[in-house]
Amino acid sequence: MRPIDRGPAPLAYAGYGDAIDDLVNRLGRYCSYCERRLPANLAVEHMSPKSVNEALRLDWNNFLLGCVNCNSAKGDDDVAEGDVLWPDRHNTMRAIDYSAGGFVRVAEDLDDELNRRAKGLLNLVGLHRHVANGYPGPASRDRRWEQREEAWATAEKCRADFVVLGESEPALRLVVQAAKYCGFFSVWMTVFREFAEVKRALVEEFPGTALTCFDHAGNSIRRPHSPI
Numbered sequence: 070m071r072p073i074d075r076g077p078a079p080l081a082y083a084g085y086g087d088a089i090d091d092l093v094n095r096l097g098r099y100c101s102y103c104e105r106r107l108p109a110n111l112a113v114e115h116m117s118p119k120s121v122n123e124a125l126r127l128d129w130n131n132f133l134l135g136c137v138n139c140n141s142a143k144g145d146d147d148v149a150e151g152d153v154l155w156p157d158r159h160n161t162m163r164a165i166d167y168s169a170g171g172f173v174r175v176a177e178d179l180d181d182e183l184n185r186r187a188k189g190l191l192n193l194v195g196l197h198r199h200v201a202n203g204y205p206g207p208a209s210r211d212r213r214w215e216q217r218e219e220a221w222a223t224a225e226k227c228r229a230d231f232v233v234l235g236e237s238e239p240a241l242r243l244v245v246q247a248a249k250y251c252g253f254f255s256v257w258m259t260v261f262r263e264f265a266e267v268k269r270a271l272v273e274e275f276p277g278t279a280l281t282c283f284d285h286a287g288n289s290i291r292r293p294h295s296p297i
């Protein structure tokens with residue numbers, strides 16, 4: 070899951086819905102949880118639900134962008150701070166592994182505490198749901214796994230072309246443009262894990278990616294002031 074930095078609050082809002090344009094400007098048109106690109110139908114998502122924590126209803130630092138599936142899986146359950154990891158506070162890229170076929174799993178090298186919190190995050194938004202794990206199949210309205218699978222296949226094709234094109238600068242620009250249009254930042258970062266210049270460009274070109282979570286080669290590193 071892409072670690073993000075939404076930056077300081079642009080202004081105070083009379084209603085939380087008024088923050089949508091500022092959030093999209095800062096973070097791009099991507100769901101903060103499943104990373105899908107959605108030209109429309111992104112909503113202001115309250116990390117701590119507004120029904121539970123009224124004081125944070127208009128708090129910029131409680132806002133992410135959420136798609137209907139992530140919002141609906143998350144619901145209005147209150148979330149204890151220590152039970153999950155958050156894309157604006159932790160390097161969530163290190164907590165979750167992506168693999169061919171659209172699969173999402175907790176990263177293997179986490180200690181018990183981080184493993185528990187990474188599982189908490191996947192469960193919170195149902196990100197691990199996949200038809201191969203028994204999740205209701207083609208008739209379901211939750212198509213996140215399938216779109217992730219398609220994104221993986223697209224990224225692999227682009228990687229093959231990138232190599233054929235000699236890993237040139239123009240080819241790199243094409244890959245980045247395709248990735249930004251496709252969404253699923255983590256899928257592209259994983260498929261291009263052997264290509265430092267592509268990873269670095271993805272980190273810089275996806276708006277609002279937390280730059281402190283990556284080194285100069287685009288490798289994921291521990292976020293400052295975070296256990297991961």
Ligand SMILES: [Zn+2]
Nearest residue numbers: 100103136139
């Ligand atoms: Zn989503």
